[in-house]
Amino acid sequence: DTGVSQDPRHKITKRGQNVTFRCDPISEHNRLYWYRQTLGQGPEFLTYFQNEAQLEKSRLLSDRFSAERPKGSFSTLEIQRTEQGDSAMYLCASSSRGITDTQYFGPGTRLTVL
Amino acid sequence: QKEVEQNSGPLSVPEGAIASLNCTYSDRGSQSFFWYRQYSGKSPELIMSIYSNGDKEDGRFTAQLNKASQYVSLLIRDSQPSDSATYLCAVSGYALNFGKGTSLLVTP
Numbered sequence: 001d002t003g004v005s006q007d008p009r010h011k012i013t014k015r016g017q018n019v020t021f022r023c024d025p026i027s028e029h030n031r032l033y034w035y036r037q038t039l040g041q042g043p044e045f046l047t048y049f050q051n052e053a054q055l056e057k058s059r060l061l062s063d064r065f066s067a068e069r070p071k072g073s074f075s076t077l078e079i080q081r082t083e084q085g086d087s088a089m090y091l092c093a094s095s096s097r098g099i100t101d102t103q104y105f106g107p108g109t110r111l112t113v114l
Numbered sequence: 115q116k117e118v119e120q121n122s123g124p125l126s127v128p129e130g131a132i133a134s135l136n137c138t139y140s141d142r143g144s145q146s147f148f149w150y151r152q153y154s155g156k157s158p159e160l161i162m163s164i165y166s167n168g169d170k171e172d173g174r175f176t177a178q179l180n181k182a183s184q185y186v187s188l189l190i191r192d193s194q195p196s197d198s199a200t201y202l203c204a205v206s207g208y209a210l211n212f213g214k215g216t217s218l219l220v221t222p
Contacts, residue, residue, distance in 0.1 A: 048208065105160075
């Protein structure tokens with residue numbers, strides 16, 4: 001257990017539905033990252049926050065995806081109008097700003113879109 | 115496009131042998147390098163980080179970095195069946211850029 005938690009761990013939804021995932025980072029970490037991983041691939045960067053500011057977004061993050069980190073604590077990732085191609089493991093990681101910036105991952109949320 | 119390349123494997127080694135995992139990266143300006151282990155259906159778990167050229171040892175694991183050749187490797191000594199997993203090489207930018215991972219199988 002790294003101290004990063006994610007909820008839910010599994011989500012099955014029908015195409016076209018909206019889903020929201022939550023990530024609680026390690027308490028003293030000010031950086032929070034979202035990644036997506038599909039079978040046989042390494043995690044792919046989606047977006048990251050430093051405190052409450054969203055500093056970078058990947059081109060993978062279409063306008064159906066939105067992420068927030070109110071008050072620089074937990075973060076939510078929402079996918080609107082889900083598509084079958086959104087089926088993946090959604091990973092959250094956190095780190096503290098510094099030279100090493102080592103990221104620790106949560107257990108992930110497995111999304112299946114039917 | 116910043117790329118991280120790994121041989122997908124599977125790499126099969128007998129129990130007790132040394133497993134050698136390799137990774138190359140394209141961004142010459144990269145400063146931090148990480149190896150994560152990922153069991154099937156689980157999230158990545160940090161094994162090693164390395165920032166300077168040379169070797170870094172932690173128990174049965176040794177990470178090696180050669181920035182001139184843009185090459186990172188991970189050696190696992192005395193491999194155990196419990197080491198069977200996918201090993202992900204990651205290179206830092208503003209986020210981590212991962213390779214696809216190398217599948218390692220340690221056979222009893």
